[in-house]
């Protein structure tokens with residue numbers, strides 16, 4: 182089982198191409214499924230201990246994986262039952278089904294077990310779960326008033342989320358040794374009678390609620406593969422075992438929160454992609470000949486809200502910049518922070534390695550003048566906050582003519598204002614914005630996506646939700662500016678800044694403030 186960091190992210194089409202390449206090299210779908218089954222069964226045995234297992238199988242190859250796993254676990258002496266949504270449709274799934282000697286329960290009538298394994302749908306899911314007619318059960322509108330197959334998806338909000346303590350998306354659970362079943366969960370829910378006439382997602386939630394450990398094979402059934410959408414009111418799993426490679430929906434919200442801890446299983450299908458999970462950066466400490474300018478000089482343009490620029494300055498210093506210059510009228514900040522009034526001469530200082538503009542800049546005429554002066558320099562730029570709002574239109578087009586790197590750090594609102602709102606996935610949107618602007622885009626959020634104009638992408642696993650407090654974006658901008666000033670390429674600088682920011686947040690624990698976060702960057706940097 183591999184953790185996510187640094188791994189390629191493959192779309193449904195990408196994983197099909199990888200599988201085709203493996204088949205061209207001598208594998209068969211059946212041999213790949215057999216290997217997948219072995220890897221999943223080994224992982225389940227480590228996670229589930231000796232507890233009884235229910236595997237729910239769908240009609241495609243995800244269901245096929247389920248049949249193989251069931252056979253292997255039963256051969257290993259475990260108490261395994263299968264409930265099927267429909268007969269297998271693919272040759273490989275039919276062969277896997279034929280290898281299962283035990284009974285098969287109809288999905289709608291399945292009784293829960295302490296361990297639930299979801300093998301209903303994987304990368305082949307095309308619509309919401311409740312739109313799928315169950316062949317072994319009746320989900321017709323006549324039995325389910327209001328359920329029109331193909332026309333009604335339950336909403337996420339309707340689901341309510343089952344949250345289990347101690348399991349995080351980036352892997353807090355042990356990868357060896359059985360997972361001790363949690364104490365009986367929510368008695369009322371565990372004991373409730375499962376109505377065999379409910380739609381698929383409702384039934385799946387009931388089975389999950391009654392289980393002590395839930396494991397999704399490849400993806401939680403009911404999420405898309407490529408863009409993080411949740412199509413039905415599905416449960417949140419404890420563990421998702423990703424086959425061959427991680428998929429974007431393992432990291433993109435809201436799907437990611439349904440995955441639990443994601444582990445990748447090597448099933449002999451090599452995977453490569455320019456879209457990758459954010460990796461821990463390699464940032465060597467300063468060498469013996471280092472001096473303040475060789476470590477990088479960051480200049481930060483202040484504006485009408487000086488606190489934001491100070492936070493960014495503090496972050497740049499503690500992320501490792503050798504010299505931080507605050508250009509504005511605010512004399513406050515640590516003694517190590519150099520202050521100068523803003524002027525076109527001061528901003529043109531040739532020793533500046535990176536100029537950061539936006540935190541607390543304001544949107545008035547003075548702010549516009551400072552932004553135009555910043556854009557007129559030849560410095561590498563990090564553009565955040567208010568400066569992104571002022572960038573719309575002609576200024577954005579002019580940027581394409583600059584030689585030095587530019588990094589934009591928009592949150593969702595700033596991204597929409599700059600590039601337009603869209604229902605497309607976050608990776609696709611960030612890539613298009615990077616290609617259009619020529620800038621490296623750090624599209625912030627619970628699932629930060631970094632995109633380069635050449636199409637390279639890094640996706641960050643979920644960081645601490647406590648980052649949702651004022652000023653943390655200013656800290657991120659400062660950290661990224663320090664990385665760019667140190668000479669890292671824009672993608673690496675953005676990735677390192679995002680990683681340091683997430684690590685600093687982890688170290689801060691709960692209810693921290695942005696000042697604490699900036700302080701914690703020193704320790705995050707020291708951990709590398």
Ligand SMILES: NC(=O)C1=CN([C@@H]2O[C@H](COP(=O)(O)OP(=O)(O)OC[C@H]3O[C@@H](n4cnc5c(N)ncnc54)[C@H](O)[C@@H]3O)[C@@H](O)[C@H]2O)[C@H](O)CC1
Pocket residue numbers: 196197200210213214217239240241242243244245246270271301302303304305306307308309310312313314398399400424425450
């Ligand atoms: N990645 C690999 O190399 C391997 C992956 N394997 C597993 O196979 C699935 C993908 O299998 P596939 O058969 O393509 O798709 P699914 O099993 O996810 O389901 C497709 C199945 O379901 C039907 N369907 C989909 N959506 C709907 C809907 N809304 N309504 C009705 N029916 C629907 C569709 O028509 C198909 O019949 C992957 O995730 C892995 O788990 C293999 O092990 C091989 C190696």
Ligand SMILES: [K+]
Pocket residue numbers: 243299300301302303397398399400401402
């Ligand atoms: K699944």
